[in-house]
Amino acid sequence: MMRPIVALVVFVLAALPALALGGPAEGVRVLHCGVLLDRPGEPARHNATVIIRDGVIERVLDGIVMDVGVPGDEPAEFIDLSDRFVLPGLIDCHTHLTFQSVPVGERVRRAMSETTNHQTIDGVVYAQRTLMAGFTTVRNVGSAGGTATALRDRIEAGVIPGPRMLCSGPSVTVTGGHGDWTNSFSPALRPDQGPETAPSDGPGEVRRAVRARVREGVDLIKITATGGVLSMTAAGVDQQFFQDELDAIVEAAHMMGRKVAAHAHGADGIKAALRAGVDSIEHGTYLDDEAIALFVETGAYLVPTIHAGKYVEVQAGIEGYYPPEIREKAAAVGPVMQGALARAHEGGVRIAFGTDVGVGAHGTNALEFVYMAGAGMSPTECIVAATVNAADLCGLGDQIGTIEPGKRADIVAVVGDPLGDVSVLQNIDFVMKDGRVFRRE
Ligand SMILES: [Zn+2]
Known part of the structure; x- marks a missing residue:
């Protein structure tokens, strides 16, 4: 008699991670960025790779790097933003x-x-x-x-x-x-x-x-x-x-x-x-x-x-x-x-x-x-x-505002060059918060 209830509980628990929209995303994500403004106020980099683990920025590398050295068989999700301008959320x-x-x-x-x-x-x-x-x-x-x-x-x-x-x-x-x-x-x-x-x-x-x-x-x-x-x-x-x-x-x-x-x-x-x-x-x-x-x-x-x-x-x-x-x-x-x-x-x-x-x-x-x-x-x-x-x-300067190792992976991207024309930021088409992708076009 208990079996259907147990099965339902297991189903609901199993469904929860798929529904979760908050908290840091688990796993490794690799962003390939055409232009990366990792620290606003300093010059942007052309071609850069951002490696994110469990929602936190782990490394920022120069160039579009494919072999990012993820240990073992840990799967990494690659996200191609090589035609985008990437900046902090x-x-x-x-x-x-x-x-x-x-x-x-x-x-x-x-x-x-x-x-x-x-x-x-x-x-x-x-x-x-x-x-x-x-x-x-x-x-x-x-x-x-x-x-x-x-x-x-x-x-x-x-x-x-x-x-x-x-x-x-x-x-x-x-x-x-x-x-x-x-x-x-x-x-x-x-x-x-x-x-x-x-x-x-x-x-x-x-x-x-x-x-x-x-x-x-x-x-x-x-x-x-x-x-x-x-x-x-x-x-x-x-x-x-x-x-x-x-x-x-x-x-x-x-x-x-x-x-x-x-x-x-x-x-x-x-x-x-x-x-x-x-x-x-x-x-x-x-x-x-x-x-x-x-x-x-x-x-x-x-x-x-x-x-x-x-x-x-x-x-x-x-x-x-x-x-x-x-x-x-x-x-x-x-x-x-x-x-x-x-x-x-x-x-x-x-x-x-x-x-x-x-x-x-x-x-x-x-x-x-x-x-x-x-x-x-x-x-x-x-x-x-x-x-x-x-x-x-x-009061969150140590967690957000730049794309640097140790900070939360809040990252957005846009077509165009906001350092030339800031109005293009009205058309952001990639949004990541805590390593989780909420918008990608
Ligand atoms: Zn007000």
Whole structure:
């Protein structure tokens, strides 16, 4: 009588490895690369061979090498990229994989009638789209409680395909601030929120908010240091936390090993956040000379997100897409962001790639490269921002961002020469993460 059950269990266990999409791929893979940009910022090599074992880069050799010296009868899978430009997997430091902006009426309907489960399901699709576009790691900075961390964990477990995720969970925000999603809602429709999602005011409450997120398993802390474009309140885009609150957030986060990413548009909020010691400023729209000096002094990164600025600028032109309080901010902020990056770049600010997709469309992340080039960054500088610098900001500089022995095999490839025209990165057609091939054309 037990036999069918045993047989079923054996079948399910046997089927699992075939279904697994996460974790390092087992075995040896050999990539033959036409051009290999193994360490962005240094010259590319022509004809190179990358040997990967169990998802980790083992060796990088000059030339197209067939006899790679795999010991014994261990089978090696050869992958021919000899007509491709090969580079490290791209990293987007500012995504929102669990949502996609929609017209205001639909946004309110969803807030009134849906649960956060809907957002997690959306995230399954957007995560796959992101990975297929060549982004093997993202920093997801802002999501409803529990949604992004669930996505992160199931990608890591191999249940669904997606990029490696570092998650902040819900942004730490002030009452009525950007990130208080109950803005403009009737008190009758405002639920009681726990410390993981509730706005917080004063040094004591913001410390508690940081610690509550750490308890929920976040990888970093996201704060809204200033007002934002898409919050449904006419509170502008200037500073929203007091200095003592910002100081308390950064101290509490760093004490527990979490970096702090600060959303900031207005110059006062950018500078207050930098003085508090945040690790990155997201957007940085109205940064001034004093802010640039503070960036350079503290070593904080700017994550420019011009992608979102250009997107909201277009949407602001569509009648009825945004309510008036958002439309005015979108029309004003959008055009300024590219100029801010140009000034920051000229001033020597460290730049890490980030798009704010979720505002703009998921999977179009590489469009940011075009906007960065338009702000005066060279193709090499653009690629460094999305690999070496982004890996450093993520705190994963020893694992990703270059193709070197000991690092995870996160590798993408494209037809053309992104060092000549960075826009070709919009057409990535080979994607490997942890040695596992997710896209090959
Ligand atoms: Zn954002």
